Amino acid sequence: xxxxxxxxxxxxxxxxxxxxxxxxxxxxxxxxxxxxxxxxxxxxxxxxxxxxxxxxxxxxxxxxxxxxxxxxxxxxxxxxxxxxxxxxxxxxxxxxxxxxxxxxxxxxxxxxxxxxxxxxxxxxxxxxxxxxxxxxxxxxxxxxxxxxxxxxxxxxxxx
Numbered sequence: 148x149x150x151x152x153x154x155x156x157x158x159x160x161x162x163x164x165x166x167x168x169x170x171x172x173x174x175x176x177x178x179x180x181x182x183x184x185x186x187x188x189x190x191x192x193x194x195x196x197x198x199x200x201x202x203x204x205x206x207x208x209x210x211x212x213x214x215x216x217x218x219x220x221x222x223x224x225x226x227x228x229x230x231x232x233x234x235x236x237x238x239x240x241x242x243x244x245x246x247x248x249x250x251x252x253x254x255x256x257x258x259x260x261x262x263x264x265x266x267x268x269x270x271x272x273x274x275x276x277x278x279x280x281x282x283x284x285x286x287x288x289x290x291x292x293x294x295x296x297x298x299x300x301x302x303x304x305x306x
Contacts, residue, residue, distance in 0.1 A: 203249045203294040209287035211250040211295050213280075221280070222299055228276045231303060232268040240266050244273040244301045252292040254282040262298055273301040 213221040242265035249258045259278045264270040277299070286295035 203296040204286065204288060205296050207286040207288045207293060207295055211254070211286040211297065212284045215284075218297070218299060221283075222301075224280070225273075225276050225299065225301055228279075229272060229301065229303070231305060232272060235266065235268050236305065239305060240269065241304050242266070242269065242302075244270055244303065245298055246273050246277045246301055247296065247298040248277060250283050250285060250295045250297055252285055252294055254285045254292075256280040256283070265303065269303050272303075277301070 210217070213224065243263070244261060244265050245263040247258075247260050247262040248256050251257050256277065259274055261270045261274060285292040287293065
């Protein structure tokens, strides 16, 4: 028996009493069996019709790229289009807005949200600019395009 097999067996033997105890506690509770008369039988066509939304990856084999570059090129693109809100110029509010978004399988920027905000006006401006991003080259996993979660800091300074 290999070392990893011995470790797995030991872990199973250690967890077995706790699992048995949990199961017996659940069995002692007076729980009525579920009503199975309302459960419908799904056909293959029904399953195909149900749209499954892919969970975005955070780490992929090939990262998404922006205009032939990486996230730094995208940050430069964002910074070149930012406009500090006129209403805040006298308020001296600065800071970093962290924007989170998904790069879809098609390379489109979707689901743009503020992960960490500074001020409502600055947050809106960061969302506006990131949302108008041109298409990216999508990330790839096992040589297939996949949705990827991405976040970037957007720095606001008064100059």
